[in-house]
Amino acid sequence: MLGDFWADKIPGKSIDSIRFNIEQSISNTAYIHYLTLFFYKLGYCARPLPTLVEKSDIKIENRFNYRLTLFTFTSFIWIYDSYYKTVNGITKKSVPFFISDYLSPIGLAHWIMQDGSFQKGQGINIATNCFTYDECLFLARILTTKYNLKTSVIKTGIPNQWRISIWKESMPLLREIVKSYFIPEMEYKLGYFY
Structure with a gap:
């Protein structure tokens, strides 16, 4: 979480859950593939390969990144609450x-x-x-x-x-x-x- 990972809080009926994501540029293809396979073998994501996503960028047309999205877990709430603080309605990584x-x-x-x-x-x-x-x-x-x-x-x-x-x-x-x-x-x- 100190690096490029970010977390989303997913509202639930009785309890919220947390989903972690990371994106890497095409130049870091080997790293994101390695990371995805690592988490896949642990059972934290659905696929052994990251997803290719198109980025909207004014400066560069046809820009793509690879994204790894982990499953959502209620047990990760403590991690989210440790890394994210909301001040004046703005949530920021800390x-x-x-x-x-x-x-x-x-x-x-x-x-x-x-x-x-x-x-x-x-x-x-x-x-x-x-x-x-x-x-x-x-x-x-x-x-x-x-x-x-x-x-x-x-x-x-x-x-x-x-x-x-x-x-x-x-x-x-x-x-x-x-x-x-x-x-x-x-x-x-x-x-x-x-």
Whole structure:
């Protein structure tokens, strides 16, 4: 949920249920296919292949993404309530206070595969644009205290949007932590092909 997943609350007669979704661009085909097959084998989605969806985009005609939609579950309400806060009628994704308990090496690998971008000669930036500065700072501190990674929170160039930078000096350690959870097609996000 720190990355590209989002959740929908589905109203029910007696209790609501939650459905998780993720979309990836055609350039990340290998990753979304891997993820779909993973969840299919666990029984969380109906098909072993993601759905191709057309995106309406003014700049690019005939733009397509792949979408994975999981089954709805009432047992996922606690996850939705932990990640989404409604203020003044606007529901927004937020970082739960207990995220450190769940930010395992495999979780970190998937977060980077979804939202990481290798910066040649630097390190990795993780797109955290939807989170507040304080939430980004909180996440950066977790990466530092839990994994000993040197991090900083930097501006994206858009007002009130931030990203987390994992420094070049920490790249060997980061690779060691997440490499076994990366699919080969996404290793470029760790700088392996530069």
